Amino acid sequence: MQYKIALAGNPNTGKTTLFNALTGSNQFVGNWPGVTVEKKEGTLIGHPDILIQDLPGIYSLSPYTLEEVVSRTYLVKERPDAILNIVDGTNLERNLYLTTQLMELGIPVIMAVNMLDVTRKNGDIIHTDILSSAMGCPVLEISARTGEGLKELVETAAKTAKHQTLSEPRHTFSGPVEHALAHIEEATQGLLPEHQTRWYVIKLFERDSNVQDSLKLSPGLLDHINSNIEAVENELDDDAESIITNERYQFVSQLISKCAVKKNRHQLTTSDKIDRIVTNRFLALPIFAVIMFLVYYVSVTTIGTDATDWVNDTLFGEIIVPGAGELMDSWGVADWLKGLVVDGIISGVGAVLGFVPQMVVLFIFLAFLEACGYMARIAFILDRAFRKFGLSGKSFIPMLIGSGCGVPGIMASRTIENQPDRRMTIMTTTFIPCSAKMPIIALIAGAYFHGEWWVAPSAYFVGIGAIIVSGIILKKTKMFAGDPAPFIMELPAYHMPTIGNIARSVWERSSSFIKKAGTVILLSTILVWFLSSFGYGDEGFGMVEDLNDSVLSAIGQKIAWIFAPLGWGDWKAAVAAFTGLIAKENLVGTFGILYGLAEASEEGEEFWGTFAQDFSVTSAYSFLVFNLLCAPCVAAMGAIRREMNSTKWWLGAIGYQCGFAYCIALCFYQFSEFISNGVFGVGTAAACVVTALILYLLFRPAPHNDTAVVELNPSPSK
Amino acid sequence: MLTLKEAQTGHDYEVVKLHGTGAMKRHIMDMGLTKGTKLHIRRVAPLGDPVEMTVRGYELSLRKADAEIVEIKEC
Structure with missing residues (x-):
């Protein structure tokens, strides 16, 4: 048993x-x-x-x-x-x-x-x-x-x-309450589950609506119970729920005075001393900014990049790719097989694996911040700012975790109590670039901006901006109107995380990333390679020399027009964006294959020739903006589906993200083209209309002011 | 009537009554702010909200708008 x-x-x-x-x-x-x-x-x-x-x-x-x-x-x-x-x-x-x-x-x-x-x-x-x-x-x-x-x-x-040594509760409530409880117990005899009568009786006394509904008591009986409750409420001059809560706490505090002896009651603990500095009126925000800057600077720009460069340029670029090529040659394998392994699998998967070192560094920082107790302080410090655009300080935790991976980020939104705020957090969390989007940022930054330091931070600002704008816009719609969720949060004492604990978190997150590279990404790179290497050439279906004859090109050309107004109507970009939906880092792997590179390093030097023909600086950034903001990868979309627990809300969230990404990329591209060329075209006009619409949604007065709907989902998702 | 919203940093108070109904009131009570509870205001967040207090031996933070339902008196 x-x-x-x-x-x-x-x-x-x-x-x-x-x-x-x-x-x-x-x-x-x-x-x-x-x-x-x-x-x-x-x-x-x-x-x-x-x-x-x-x-x-x-x-x-x-x-x-x-x-x-x-x-x-x-x-x-x-x-x-x-x-x-x-x-x-x-x-x-x-x-x-x-x-x-x-x-x-x-x-x-x-x-x-x-x-x-x-x-x-x-x-x-x-x-x-x-x-x-x-x-x-x-x-x-x-x-x-x-x-x-x-x-x-x-x-x-x-x-x-x-x-099954049953424990009997020893605490009792005051006389009037126990009297009413006895009445309720008597009135509901035989109607309540055995062994659980005490629990049900107290819940009925508290007028717990979930329990009332689940028991399906007759209206007459409920009235009878209610009259018992009201008698007590009048006698003790408080509502039933408060009476029970008060008496529980009274019981507990009396008990504690007997069973616990606290030394050094009034001394400042280490935790207090840390808090004096990090939540200090003047220092808190600068300290927060410095910590965030350091986390991303160290993981994206310094240590992480050095390690990633080594993996990309040395490990893959000089050892694995040429080595695999020579090995294949020495075995005399067919050209197509060599192409599949070297150009397909190794370049696709390798491009993704190259980012593991950066991610490990980021994960170490995130694990430390989570484990030491600073997260709760961040929520405390930023709550006021977040509330301005309809979110709670608690929304920051999902977003910060989401900068590692969107899936746990979306799940962390469960700590937010009220449904509209939770939904809004779920919808906007993936705007923050996750670690899988880092390769895309690094690629664009390297290929078009000479690795300028500001590109990576700008991606985070785009994400934060998208959250703020969406927060304000969504809050003014009917679905999200109402009072913001209350902010009632414990600030736990700081403690030094154990190395084992941090290692566990880093391992868990990195291994799932690597596993993904070995499974989903491996499969899709093979598929992309196949679709891009085969097609209808001069001699019918077969391997094609020219990429433009490939099957992938045919598919890509069908959808590429959608993205033409964003400045990247080339089919390769459209296909890459599409494969990004499977996993964001896939996008870099897809480029690696499509541009026929053995290794797509984020330095992008190999890209320059071919890449520059398809993208200008503005269209490259527009491409980046779209891919940062549009629907996240399949795994994160699955998490959104689970957490929303409604197909309608799920489709709404994905649709909103894609539509928003499209609008922002459109406006960015069209306006920067207008500024640099001075030509006012249909696209510019469209961008003007979109901008006007966004501004209207942003600044219109909130139409649904005082309709606070506290809705609780009684059947949480599994 | 003095509410927790107007409480001053560094001062000690005692809860007199909780106003309002429903989820938020219950939540605040569950966290230990019940009638007669002593609390010490520790600090206000840098942007002026929320407030951090010591209650029942731990640190609790509460937004001023939510703290408004808690009636207190100085002690």
């Missing part, structure tokens, strides 16, 4: 670290609330019959946020055999508030008080025996980071799950 243990607790309590330690798996741990955005499972080490389920971090079991609904639906409906409640020993009060709710579910609970290493260092003492008898469940002290106490925890958890 398989047993299930759910791992539940507040965000940022070390849940994922504990999960890794218990299951031996490799989940990355960040230090900002909401890292676990999806449920994960793994088997308990030493107990193959026990499955550990990692739930998203939650503060409560309220029906209001997506993660809380996911967690409580799982706990109430799936009923795991035990709940392992992880509690942050340095922050007992708020953590135990959740425990009081978990205890009511009628599922055995084991409490693990984490961060023993930190509390001991601070000189704090927690009396687990008092805690255990007051809460009614076994309590163990552990340190998930150092592994202390985990052995006992594993044994206790296994025993509890197998023997």
